Amino acid sequence: MEKFKVLCTKGDRAFKNDQFLQAISFYSDALTHSPDDEDILGCRSAVYAKLGMFNESKKDAESLISIIPQKPRATF
Numbered sequence: 001m002e003k004f005k006v007l008c009t010k011g012d013r014a015f016k017n018d019q020f021l022q023a024i025s026f027y028s029d030a031l032t033h034s035p036d037d038e039d040i041l042g043c044r045s046a047v048y049a050k051l052g053m054f055n056e057s058k059k060d061a062e063s064l065i066s067i068i069p070q071k072p073r074a075t076f
Contacts, residue, residue: 011040027044
């Protein structure tokens with residue numbers, strides 16, 4: 001679980017510093033440890049959208065909706 005947290009933190013930091021491809025890499029690595037983590041799916045979806053990678057963003061959002069359909073964040 002420690003590695004997961006480190007990857008999440010690195011992903012967040014990369015995202016805040018506009019290092020979007022690096023953020024995707026960290027978030028993707030984190031998802032290998034916890035594939036259904038709603039926060040990381042949401043963050044990666046946002047990064048994909050920021051890069052104009054809307055198909056990838058949609059896939060993450062759809063995964064998020066399937067995990068927790070009542071969460072409105074995934075529908076934006």
